[in-house]
Amino acid sequence: xxxxxxxxxxxxxxxxxxxxxxxxxxxxxxxxxxxxxxxxxxxxxxxxxxxxxxxxxxxxxxxxxxxxxxxxxxxxxxxxxxxxxxxxxxxxxxxxxxxxxxxxxxxxxxxxxxxxxxxxxxxxxxxxxxxxxxxxxxxxxxxxxxxxxxxxxxxxxxxxxxxxxxxxxxxxxxxxxxxxxxxxxxxxxxxxxxxxxxxxxxxxxxxxxxxxxxxxxxxxxxxxxxxxxxxxxxxxxxxxxxxxxxxxxxxxxxxxxxxxxxxxxxxxxxxxxxxxxxxxxxxxxxxxxxxxxxxxx
Numbered sequence: 469x470x471x472x473x474x475x476x477x478x479x480x481x482x483x484x485x486x487x488x489x490x491x492x493x494x495x496x497x498x499x500x501x502x503x504x505x506x507x508x509x510x511x512x513x514x515x516x517x518x519x520x521x522x523x524x525x526x527x528x529x530x531x532x533x534x535x536x537x538x539x540x541x542x543x544x545x546x547x548x549x550x551x552x553x554x555x556x557x558x559x560x561x562x563x564x565x566x567x568x569x570x571x572x573x574x575x576x577x578x579x580x581x582x583x584x585x586x587x588x589x590x591x592x593x594x595x596x597x598x599x600x601x602x603x604x605x606x607x608x609x610x611x612x613x614x615x616x617x618x619x620x621x622x623x624x625x626x627x628x629x630x631x632x633x634x635x636x637x638x639x640x641x642x643x644x645x646x647x648x649x650x651x652x653x654x655x656x657x658x659x660x661x662x663x664x665x666x667x668x669x670x671x672x673x674x675x676x677x678x679x680x681x682x683x684x685x686x687x688x689x690x691x692x693x694x695x696x697x698x699x700x701x702x703x704x705x706x707x708x709x710x711x712x713x714x715x716x717x718x719x720x721x722x723x724x725x726x727x728x729x730x731x732x733x734x735x736x737x738x739x740x741x742x743x744x745x746x747x748x749x750x751x752x753x754x755x756x757x758x759x760x761x762x763x764x765x
Contacts, residue, residue, distance in 0.1 A: 500738055501637035505529045509629060509640040512676040515733050520750060523763060526742040527756045535755030537588040542753075543579060544598050545660045548703065549644070550578035551606055552658050553625055556645055560621045571606045575599075585755070605660070605709040612711035614701050619649040628683040633727045636734045641680045646687075652695045653688040655680050659702045670714050673700065675726045681718045682727075 498508040518525040527533045554574040558566050579595075609615055623646040631638050645656040657677055677698040688694045697717055704710040744760055751757065
């Protein structure tokens with residue numbers, strides 16, 4: 469047995485199984501989320517984790533279990549993200565664009581902060597080779613047009629929260645960059661990628677940004693009923709890194725589909741449906757391998 473799994477009160481169990489009495493007050497979705505995970509909201513990363521492997525979601529969000537290791541890809545992407553955030557925050561605050569040394573200092577600080585857990589490197593990777601790659605990627609970013617702001621910055625790494633899905637807890641999103649561009653509110657997500665992204669990959673990445681588009685809709689309305697556009701800044705990991713901007717204009721049907729999927733996932737989570745979904749790709753980078761092998765239902 470695995471200790472520390474999601475616990476449910478009698479009220480929660482009654483809600484799940486439809487046995488709540490007519491005189492009993494139903495917990496709100498936010499209260500139910502707090503009871504299950506210690507958070508009174510859901511995030512897209514949590515939903516995506518469940519879709520990837522429900523048991524890994526349980527270990528990550530419903531227990532105090534410590535990962536055996538963390539993938540170097542995760543640490544590397546997060547550290548690059550922090551460096552790019554540092555660039556745009558400096559511009560946002562009216563300062564000169566940071567030097568490469570300044571961006572690398574931000575990268576190094578983020579790396580140190582996120583490596584309390586042992587890091588699992590790829591076969592040809594080390595901290596030093598990844599640092600060299602980071603330097604080349606950030607150099608390419610500085611030289612690209614995407615690093616030059618030609619718009620009014622509204623928010624950097626800002627949290628947006630709202631009850632945007634019926635029957636679900638509030639959705640919390642931390643948006644990388646929000647700006648006014650060509651008479652629209654644009655939300656931009658920073659990504660690193662093994663290779664250049666094609667249209668298929670962009671569509672696969674769309675649900676998170678579609679959800680965020682709905683979170684910023686009140687802001688867009690307050691600014692004059694402006695449309696919302698979603699974009700990605702993608703830096704491909706290559707000997708000569710490539711920096712690209714990809715865009716998508718969300719429409720109501722896409723957002724409704726994304727919400728419907730999340731609603732179904734939340735129902736599964738709140739009903740306690742946790743089970744492993746083994747795969748060679750997913751399991752290789754999972755830091756809960758030992759706990760998963762011990763799982764007996």
